[in-house]
Amino acid sequence: MSEPDEPPRRRQARGERRVTQLLQAAASVFCALGYTASSTNAIAREARVSPGTLYQFFPNKEAIAVELSGRLIKEMEATHGRVFTPEIARLPLDRLIDEVTDPFIEFNTANPAFLALIKGPDTPGRVADEHDVLHNSLLERVSEMLEVRTPSLSRAERALISEMCLAMFKAGLNLVMQHEGEDKDAYVRELKGLLYRYLAPYLGTGAAVGTPAMNQT
Incomplete structure (x- = not known):
């Protein structure tokens, strides 16, 4: 069967596999070189395809970064739904911290390109905007969890505590991501x-x- 005669679904599946291949290659290149120093040629080499093949799917490096970031953010949002629940909010504090932080540490360990993209000095505007939305959503979910846990806290107090927790987690996560093995485990323990x-x-x-239920999406 020639390519023009290939069934549409098969062509679509083949295209989706190619996009995934290119995004995986881009993630590796962004982590190794940073967004600024990366190029479409480097991404094509990593994916073992020609630059022409890459341009069939993405017009430039920015479009690749936007698509990769969008997919990672969707995964992160799914993590939010799993960890910010009333049941977890009511756990003993050490277990609550384990249940909330472990999935985010695992996500960033499995997807180092996420931090590589958002930390770059010339991160594409759309990527930065989507990350800001994610950041604000995360703050709101933490605040809701605090309300479940300690309803006597005012909204302003919850907002402050949420900001502090997120700042501490991000600072600690940067250290965690710089280490491996037992050293990494030690930094995780210190962060918690x-x-x-x-x-x-x-x-x-x-x-x-006996505390109120959280808003769930």
Whole structure:
């Protein structure tokens, strides 16, 4: 069967596989070189395709970054839905921190291109905008969890605590991502200990009961 006669679904599936191949190659190149130093030629070489093949799917490096970032953000949003639940909010504080931080550490470990893209000085505007939306959504979900846990906190207090927690997590995550093996585990423990010591005076350390339900999407 010649390519023009190929069934549409098969052509579509083949195209989707090629896009995935190119995005995986781009993720590797962005991590190795950073967004600024990366090029479509480097991405094509990593994907073992010609530049012409790459341009059939993406017009430039920015379009690749936008598509890759969009897919990673969707995965991150799915993680939000799994971890920010009333059940997890009511757990003893050490378990709550484990349940919330572990999936995000695992996500960033599996997808280092996510941090490579958003930390670059010339990150495409659309990528930066989508990350800002994600950041604000994350703050809101943390605030909702705090409300479930300790309803006596005011909205302003919850907003402040959420900002502090996220800032601490991001700073700690940068250190975690720079290490491997036992060293990485040690930094993870330190990060969790930092969050525990900060949150304990506000949330207590035991399980919470009889608190309001969270808004769930």
